Amino acid sequence: MGNEKNISEKKRTDLIKRARTVLRSYLIITLGTLIYSAGISLLLDPNDLAPGGVSGISIMLSRFTPLTTGTWILIINIPLLVIGGWKLGRKFIIKTCYATVMTSVFTNLLGDIQPITNDLICAVVLGGIAVGCGLGLVFRAGGTTGGMDIIVKLLRLKFPYLKSGSIFLALDMVVVIISGFVFQNLTLGVYAGIVIALDARVMDVILYGQDEARLVYIISDRHEQIAGRLMAELDIGVTYLEGEGAYTEKDKKIILCATRKQRSPEVINIVKEEDERAFLIVSSANEIFGEGYKSYWTEQL
Numbered sequence: 001m002g003n004e005k006n007i008s009e010k011k012r013t014d015l016i017k018r019a020r021t022v023l024r025s026y027l028i029i030t031l032g033t034l035i036y037s038a039g040i041s042l043l044l045d046p047n048d049l050a051p052g053g054v055s056g057i058s059i060m061l062s063r064f065t066p067l068t069t070g071t072w073i074l075i076i077n078i079p080l081l082v083i084g085g086w087k088l089g090r091k092f093i094i095k096t097c098y099a100t101v102m103t104s105v106f107t108n109l110l111g112d113i114q115p116i117t118n119d120l121i122c123a124v125v126l127g128g129i130a131v132g133c134g135l136g137l138v139f140r141a142g143g144t145t146g147g148m149d150i151i152v153k154l155l156r157l158k159f160p161y162l163k164s165g166s167i168f169l170a171l172d173m174v175v176v177i178i179s180g181f182v183f184q185n186l187t188l189g190v191y192a193g194i195v196i197a198l199d200a201r202v203m204d205v206i207l208y209g210q211d212e213a214r215l216v217y218i219i220s221d222r223h224e225q226i227a228g229r230l231m232a233e234l235d236i237g238v239t240y241l242e243g244e245g246a247y248t249e250k251d252k253k254i255i256l257c258a259t260r261k262q263r264s265p266e267v268i269n270i271v272k273e274e275d276e277r278a279f280l281i282v283s284s285a286n287e288i289f290g291e292g293y294k295s296y297w298t299e300q301l
Contacts, residue, residue, distance in 0.1 A: 028141040029099050036134025036145065037070070037106035043127035044195065045069050046115035048188050050179035051131060051195040052172025054080075054147030060182045070107030074100065077146040084150040087157065095143035096150070103145050124191050128198030135199065136206025148172070172196050213285040214264040218255040218271055219243065220278035227255055229270050234263060258285055 040055055050056035058072035067075070077100045085093040117123055138145055152167045176196065180189025220226055227238045241254040259267055264282060271278050 025095070025141040025143075026098065029095060029138050029143045030102060032134045032137030032141065032143075033099055033102040033145065034106050034134070035130055035137065037103055037110055039127045039130025039134060039199075040069065041107050041110035042113060042116045043123045043130065045111070047118065047120055047123040047127075048179075048183045048185070049120075049123060049127065049192045049195055050175060050182075050188075051127070051192055051199065052148070052175045054145075055131075056172070056175040056179060056192070060179055063182070068108050068111055070104045070109075070111060073107060073147075074104035077104075080146055080150045083154065084146075087154055088150070095141070096146050099138050099143040100146040120187075120191055124194050125198065128195040129202050131195070132199030132202025133206055136203040139203070140206065168200075169196075213258050214261055214267075215283045215285045216255075216257050216259065216264065216267055217241075217281040218257075218278055219252060219280075220255070220271070220275040222275045222278070223253045223255055226271055226274045226278070229274065230255075230257060230267065233270065234259070234266055236263075236267070 040051075040059070043049075044051055044055075045059050045062075048059075050059045054073055054076050055069070057076060058069045061067070061072045062069045065072075081093060081097055081100065084096065115123075116126065135145065144150070148168060148171050151171065155167055173193070173196075176189055176192045179192055180186050183189075218226060223240070227240070230236045230238050236257050236259050239256045241256050243252045243254045244250065245252055257267070268280065268282070271280055
């Protein structure tokens with residue numbers, strides 16, 4: 001009887017935790033879509049800046065029809081959501097549907113408010129930051145805003161060797177180039193391209209943090225002391241690689257570790273203090289996956 005009660009309590013606790021997690025993710029998606037929509041409605045759309053993707057297409061279409069940008073976002077996404085639900089599964093599409101609808105609603109609601117600025121430079125900078133921040137929050141919560149995200153996922157299913165970032169860039173640049181012709185203003189097309197670059201950078205920071213890193217190889221006879229200090233003082237993971245000196249033909253242990261860019265001087269100082277004759281190689285790491293760095297799953301967006 002007691003065991004059954006404990007199991008029941010555990011199930012209830014797990015259910016509450018799961019519900020809180022789901023609620024938190026939807027609150028984050030709501031906040032993210034609000035910030036994203038504010039960037040579109042209050043900064044980019046009023047200044048004829050089409051920042052790629054479905055939003056950029058919707059901004060252009062709204063100039064030729066009585067329908068608003070937010071309405072076009074929903075209309076364009078409906079067939080994409082149907083195809084995405086069929087190909088990518090229900091779990092992916094539920095949050096995406098919610099994010100798409102909220103983006104459409106917020107974009108229309110905020111569209112009735114006076115734009116924050118009519119200065120193009122301010123609109124580019126603030127709009128890029130807002131769009132990137134909003135997208136980053138939505139992605140962190142496990143959702144997407146639909147549109148190009150679904151197209152990219154579908155393309156990667158057929159062509160897995162293509163990189164998501166390259167596909168996004170290519171599709172967005174096509175929209176930006178078209179916008180230059182639609183608005184008959186090359187300057188607006190260039191500024192829209194800057195928005196894309198800026199929001200991509202901001203989104204990366206929101207998703208992954210400042211993950212610029214250094215990859216360090218250390219060859220030293222005092223490898224145990226150096227490895228111990230790196231783990232104890234800097235809380236850095238260390239891996240031993242087996243090596244052999246070509247001239248001495250002696251076995252050597254090579255220390256391999258990855259660290260944040262700003263902490264690499266501390267690594268170098270520890271090595272110097274322990275062994276001034278140590279052989280040290282420090283190189284830049286473009287991407288690092290794992291605990292403390294990028295998630296394997298988030299990167300598949």
